[in-house]
Amino acid sequence: MTRTTKFNKMQRTTNKMLRIAVIGVLSLALFACDAKPVASSSDSASTAASGGASSSNNNSATTANNGSSAATPQGATASSQQTSKDVAQTIAAGDSLRIPLAEVSEKASFYPVNIDGTTMEVLAVKAPDGTVRTAFNTCEVCYDSGRGYYKQDGDALVCQNCGNRFKTSQVEVESNGCNPWPIFAKDKTVDDNAIIISYEFLSHSTKVFANWKRS
Numbered sequence: 001m002t003r004t005t006k007f008n009k010m011q012r013t014t015n016k017m018l019r020i021a022v023i024g025v026l027s028l029a030l031f032a033c034d035a036k037p038v039a040s041s042s043d044s045a046s047t048a049a050s051g052g053a054s055s056s057n058n059n060s061a062t063t064a065n066n067g068s069s070a071a072t073p074q075g076a077t078a079s080s081q082q083t084s085k086d087v088a089q090t091i092a093a094g095d096s097l098r099i100p101l102a103e104v105s106e107k108a109s110f111y112p113v114n115i116d117g118t119t120m121e122v123l124a125v126k127a128p129d130g131t132v133r134t135a136f137n138t139c140e141v142c143y144d145s146g147r148g149y150y151k152q153d154g155d156a157l158v159c160q161n162c163g164n165r166f167k168t169s170q171v172e173v174e175s176n177g178c179n180p181w182p183i184f185a186k187d188k189t190v191d192d193n194a195i196i197i198s199y200e201f202l203s204h205s206t207k208v209f210a211n212w213k214r215s
Contacts, residue, residue: 088112088119091199099124099195104132108152108168115199118206123150123157123180124195125168133171134188134195135180138208139164142178146214150180181208 091097091113099122103109108125121137142148142161150157156165157180164178172182189196 086112088114090114091202093199093203095199097122097197097202099134099197101132101190101192101194104195106155106168108150108157110137113202115202115206118209119212120202120206120209121149121212122183122197123171125152125157125171127169127171128155129169132190132195133168133173134183134197135171136183136205136208138181138212139178140176140181143181143208144211146211149213181205 089097089112097111097113099109099111104124104126106126106128108123111122111124113120113122122134123137124132124134127133137149139148139150139159139161142159145161147161149160150166151160152158153165155169156167157171158165159178162178166174166179171180172184175182183197183201187197187201189198
């Protein structure tokens with residue numbers, strides 16, 4: 001056997017061994033791919049259901065949160081619509097001003113009302129003898145001045161126009177002088193809980209508030 005023949009035979013043997021090795025590697029790769037787990041249809045359905053439930057729960061939570069957020073302003077609105085002594089309460093025909101007796105004390109309380117476009121103010125105060133007195137917060141003499149209204153100083157109400165001091169014990173007693181315009185017992189109703197002053201009575205007194213607090 002010549003040297004060339006021997007070399008060719010060795011080369012063929014080597015090539016054959018390389019082909020066998022390549023086939024082995026490819027076989028192992030295909031086997032590894034076949035052995036890789038594939039999600040079953042039931043697993044996919046379970047995953048989808050779980051995702052759907054999660055999305056539904058998130059949506060529900062979002063809706064609930066949105067609901068709670070909406071409830072707060074609604075509650076705030078309801079609160080802001082309550083009658084306050086600092087805001088004029090509109091009294092229409094057939095309605096009445098109600099002053100809770102529980103609010104009345106030795107410190108005068110002032111109740112602004114709007115009657116047919118005219119702003120008026122009623123005051124209520126507890127006199128030293130414990131009785132509740134009421135009057136319009138304007139002076140029977142100074143009402144047209146624009147400053148004929150009262151502020152409390154101790155146990156006296158002081159006219160802001162002439163400076164006259166009027167004791168709380170005199171409210172709803174004296175009339176026709178420089179005193180708070182009285183609202184007598186015949187002009188109101190008092191029950192166990194409140195003083196009630198009708199629209200009809202209030203509307204008859206709007207003229208004395210034509211220039212009220214306008215100077």
